[in-house]
Each structure stands twice: as structure tokens, then as C-alpha cells.
Amino acid sequence: MTVLREEFTLASEVPDFSAPAPRRVSRLAVLGDSTAVGLGDPLPGGQWRGVGPLVADALGIEPDGYLNASFTGARMRCVRTEQLPVALAHRPEVVLVIVGMNDTLRSDFDAEAIADDLDHVVTELSAAGSVVIPVRFHDHGRVFRLPGSLYRALRSRIDELNAVIDGVVAARGVPCLDLMTLPGAYELDAWSVDRLHPSELGHRMLAQGFAGLLTDAGVEIRVPVSLECSGGATAGAVQHVGWLVLKGIPWLWRRGRDLLPYAARIMWRSYWEDRPAPSR
Numbered sequence: 001m002t003v004l005r006e007e008f009t010l011a012s013e014v015p016d017f018s019a020p021a022p023r024r025v026s027r028l029a030v031l032g033d034s035t036a037v038g039l040g041d042p043l044p045g046g047q048w049r050g051v052g053p054l055v056a057d058a059l060g061i062e063p064d065g066y067l068n069a070s071f072t073g074a075r076m077r078c079v080r081t082e083q084l085p086v087a088l089a090h091r092p093e094v095v096l097v098i099v100g101m102n103d104t105l106r107s108d109f110d111a112e113a114i115a116d117d118l119d120h121v122v123t124e125l126s127a128a129g130s131v132v133i134p135v136r137f138h139d140h141g142r143v144f145r146l147p148g149s150l151y152r153a154l155r156s157r158i159d160e161l162n163a164v165i166d167g168v169v170a171a172r173g174v175p176c177l178d179l180m181t182l183p184g185a186y187e188l189d190a191w192s193v194d195r196l197h198p199s200e201l202g203h204r205m206l207a208q209g210f211a212g213l214l215t216d217a218g219v220e221i222r223v224p225v226s227l228e229c230s231g232g233a234t235a236g237a238v239q240h241v242g243w244l245v246l247k248g249i250p251w252l253w254r255r256g257r258d259l260l261p262y263a264a265r266i267m268w269r270s271y272w273e274d275r276p277a278p279s280r
Contacts, residue, residue, distance in 0.1 A: 024222075040197030049231070136176055137162060190205060
């Protein structure tokens with residue numbers, strides 16, 4: 001009996017190597033547009049925080065290991081030609097790619113070119129050893145109310161963009177954060193006053209989604225992402241109205257004009273498809 005007890009004690013002390021331990025990373029890069037910049041999550045002093053720093057905190061990234069190469073207005077081609085070289089020089093172990101919505105809002109939208117650009121970005125970063133996580137997009141017309149024709153035009157574009165992203169993700173075998181199914185994505189609290197960018201809560205939700213995918217990829221999350229808002233600046237009613245007048249309405253006017261020709265084609269096609277068949 002004594003021998004059996006000693007054997008059991010020794011066996012119980014043998015470590016389990018069946019599941020590899022999560023690996024720690026020290027270098028993170030964020031690429032993309034104004035959402036990647038952090039718009040919608042202001043800090044005291046006029047800076048933006050957003051999803052990047054929240055994920056960096058979760059990973060335990062030191063300041064010199066964090067790079068945000070994104071800028072407002074960026075499109076997929078900007079990420080390929082301007083942001084990718086900077087990211088590769090940083091040698092990141094994790095890269096978040098949040099881009100594409102600006103492409104859907106422009107009259108020169110080109111799904112094939114977007115697919116080629118995204119595939120190049122993902123392939124180059126993956127070859128350099130990075131875990132690359134792009135996003136696929138939500139139905140933004142459910143958040144930012146648009147006239148019917150513009151809504152249908154934007155939804156059609158988003159569907160085309162998501163099909164492109166799905167193809168690259170499937171071909172390259174990378175994880176992808178699906179905003180269409182992100183819990184709470186359509187709650188108004190998740191959006192800033194402009195209804196174009198996530199609020200602090202929305203950015204925290206994005207960061208939590210990225211953290212979950214990184215855990216699945218075997219990356220260690222040192223500090224869980226909290227959905228409790230803290231550290232941000234709170235905008236008052238004056239700031240809300242000022243933004244709407246100075247930025248929101250002009251943005252809607254510019255993008256609406258750019259989408260109108262496409263929206264008109266959508267309406268014309270719908271009209272002919274919905275017409276009753278002529279009687280014989």
C-alpha cells in the first residue's frame with residue numbers, strides 16, 4: 001500500500017504537456033482607418049485611445065512594442081502602400097486590421113482591387129510571423145440612419161466587402177472578428193454621438209472580441225478586457241451638437257453625393273425586378 005501511494009504521488013506531479021501553454025507576445029501593430037485610430041473614445045487632453053491601447057494592455061505590451069500606423073480616411077490601398085511597410089519594420093507578433101468602410105462609401109469601389117490589397121497585406125504579415133486579425137463589417141445602416149436608397153446601396157457594398165474579406169480569410173487561414181455577430185454591436189451605447197465610430201464601450205467590445213480570437217490562437221491574454229468604461233473623456237451636449245453640425249452633417253452630404261449614382265442604379269434595378277410580369 002505504501003508503494004502504491006508513493007507511485008501515485010509521483011505520477012500526479014508529472015506536468016501535463018498535452019496542451020501547449022499560451023505564448024506571450026511583446027509587439028503589436030494596428031492598421032486601418034479612423035476606427036483603428038480610436039475616434040469615438042476621447043481621452044482628457046484631446047487624444048484618442050480606442051481599441052489598440054486596450055488590446056495592448058490586455059497583452060501586456062510595453063510602449064515601445066506598440067505601433068498604431070492607422071490614420072483617418074484610410075482605405076484598403078492605403079494600408080497596403082503606406083501602413084504595411086511601417087508595420088513590417090516594427091516586426092509585430094500580432095496585427096489588427098480595421099479597414100474597408102471608407103471603400104464602401106466611394107464611387108470608385110473596386111472589390112477585386114480590395115481583395116488583392118487585403119490578400120497582400122495578410123500574406124506579407126503572416127510570412128513575417130504575425131498573427132493577423134482583420135474584421136468583417138456590420139450593417140452600418142442599422143446604426144447611422146440613411147434614406148432607403150442610400151441604405152440599400154451601402155448594405156450592398158458592405159456585403160461585397162465582407163465577401164472579399166471572407167475569401168481572403170478562408171484562403172489564408174487567419175482569424176477574423178465578425179462585427180455582424182459581435183454581441184451588442186447594434187446597441188446605441190456602443191456608438192459615439194456621430195454614429196460612425198464606436199464609443200468607449202464599443203471600442204472595449206472590439207478589444208474583447210480581438211482578445212478572444214487571440215486566446216483561440218494560443219496567445220496569452222495577461223489582463224482580461226473590461227467592458228466597464230474608465231479613463232475616457234465625457235463629451236457634453238454642446239460638444240455633441242457641435243460635432244454633428246461641423247462634422248456629421250457635412251460627412252453625410254459628401255458621402256451621400258458619392259453614393260447617389262450607385263444608389264440610383266440600385267433603385268432602378270429594384271424597380272425592374274419588382275415589376276409584375278406582363279400578362280399574355
